[in-house]
């Protein structure tokens with residue numbers, strides 16, 4: 001099925017949506033309708049390797065790709081994961097499971113989509129007879145940047161330029177990006193926060209002058225952020241994969257289902273879970289876990305989105321976001337797929353920093369969504385508690401989710417089995433994790449080694465290797481200088 005746009009307009013083939021990243025009117029592409037998977041379809045996934053599961057789900061979602069094209073792309077995308085299951089489900093205690101999405105090359109869940117996106121992008125260019133170079137522009141709160149750089153590194157006909165907030169990411173995250181090889185990769189530190197980077201790029205994406213300057217030098221721009229439909233769709237697959245695994249091993253029954261807790265920033269991962277639910281996955285509640293930047297948790301409680309608030313840097317930097325792009329896709333569904341209504345909310349957000357969906361839509365949203373947050377102190381305690389009680393080590397983002405789940409279970413009588421979405425390896429945030437688990441700290445690399453000694457979990461090779469790689473990228477710019485920085489990088 002083709003795609004439509006959250007702010008109205010005509011429908012578009014998936015390949016063009018992936019190639020463009022964002023719609024010309026500033027809205028986001030969404031599937032026009034979602035296929036339903038029967039119980040039998042879903043159960044049968046459990047007997048397949050991960051790539052085959054993903055191929056099945058994705059061929060139903062990408063309208064102008066053949067099943068063969070999808071299958072070939074998916075098979076090669078999941079070759080470089082350090083766990084044969086790709087996205088394994090681990091039980092940490094009674095009724096509580098963890099979906100580990102950090103086994104890809106950059107140790108965060110972004111790899112689940114960004115190992116595949118370059119392949120879908122190349123196919124999309126071909127289908128749309130696009131012969132210009134594709135300049136992928138990325139704003140990152142820490143993990144998307146490295147995952148996009150690795151995905152697009154040395155892919156012919158593409159380049160990848162990443163903006164990250166200076167001082168707003170972990171030491172390891174920064175080194176992962178600035179040491180990236182490849183002739184077509186560019187990394188720029190922005191004097192600003194993630195929201196500045198994301199809104200700066202969104203403005204450039206719809207700026208005719210910039211688009212034509214790029215075109216004049218033989219380039220067309222696209223996005224590898226989760227505003228791109230090609231980022232979102234691959235994430236739906238792992239929810240079906242996890243439910244099939246759980247059902248097979250008896251962790252859940254199809255009738256009672258499971259609650260899913262997602263550490264959330266830009267609302268991409270949890271939105272994929274919403275789509276999986278609409279497609280028939282046995283998901284009950286979707287619990288949105290924020291850090292101290294609790295704009296989403298507050299929205300889910302009140303129906304009012306208010307970004308006029310202090311921006312905090314936290315120990316879960318990939319969730320330090322106040323303007324959450326993918327929420328627009330949920331709003332589209334809540335509005336009854338009314339592009340005008342969504343457009344109005346987005347105008348309110350742009351002009352006043354807030355919008356309100358009203359009590360009726362709030363009620364509908366709360367039939368599925370629950371929102372809460374955990375600050376750094378509660379997050380550190382959660383890392384410590386789970387390590388002591390369950391001998392399982394969470395990264396700070398996933399620990400936010402665990403803490404929100406603990407609160408939810410103690411506040412409600414809902415004891416439905418729960419699936420915590422683990423979005424990053426603890427080794428990406430060694431220093432904070434080490435400290436939280438009560439060990440003596442050190443710099444990022446010393447911490448990683450100490451963490452390994454204390455837990456017996458080996459340090460991932462890519463982290464060890466970082467120490468000896470030269471820094472190749474050191475460009476810095478102001479928010480007002482993003483366009484100039486891109487043009488200079490791509491010269």
Ligand SMILES: *Cc1c(COP(=O)(O)O)cnc(C)c1O
Pocket residue numbers: 108109110142143144226263264265266267268269270318319397398423424
């Ligand atoms: C990106 C990221 C998140 C937030 O995911 P969204 O899809 O933006 O909500 C959470 N945790 C980690 C480790 C991330 O990299």
